[in-house]
Amino acid sequence: MKTNAQRSYKSKERATPVAEPAVAYGSPSLNHFIIKDDSSLVKKARNGVDTRVFYSLAETIKMPEKTLASVINLSPRTISNYRDQNKDLDANYSEHLLKLINLYHLGQEIFGSVEDFSLWLQRPFYNSEEKPMDFLNTPGGVDLIAAEVEKIAQGYPL
Numbered sequence: 001m002k003t004n005a006q007r008s009y010k011s012k013e014r015a016t017p018v019a020e021p022a023v024a025y026g027s028p029s030l031n032h033f034i035i036k037d038d039s040s041l042v043k044k045a046r047n048g049v050d051t052r053v054f055y056s057l058a059e060t061i062k063m064p065e066k067t068l069a070s071v072i073n074l075s076p077r078t079i080s081n082y083r084d085q086n087k088d089l090d091a092n093y094s095e096h097l098l099k100l101i102n103l104y105h106l107g108q109e110i111f112g113s114v115e116d117f118s119l120w121l122q123r124p125f126y127n128s129e130e131k132p133m134d135f136l137n138t139p140g141g142v143d144l145i146a147a148e149v150e151k152i153a154q155g156y157p158l
Contacts, residue, residue: 048088
């Protein structure tokens with residue numbers, strides 16, 4: 001028999017659109033959005049990406065939604081409006097988001113965890129005040145950081 005405390009706890013739980021798939025399928029997975037070739041990435045971006053992918057990425061990389069929104073050059077309010085209207089992201093924001101997903105996937109492979117990769121992104125480059133994170137606000141900057149991560153994977157010192 002359930003106690004009153006157990007019943008009240010259950011009644012306060014609320015499912016979110018992102019949490020429901022996480023419960024059903026384990027932790028939120030962005031593997032479906034990891035696209036290795038540029039042609040497929042552009043095609044996917046042209047069709048637009050569901051805003052739930054944005055929220056899943058934010059949760060997966062443990063980045064505040066406000067910060068991730070500023071990285072892809074959107075306001076948090078705009079992302080929220082898109083979600084409320086069930087509207088996909090525009091092609092340029094979709095491309096940026098897909099490139100970030102690929103970058104974090106690569107970073108996780110090379111550094112061993114998202115946390116270690118995120119820490120590396122916050123450290124300044126050698127003999128510079130710029131951090132890799134500073135470059136992520138453009139798709140070209142994401143490509144540049146991906147190239148740097150590839151160099152690390154090949155053993156080049158940075």
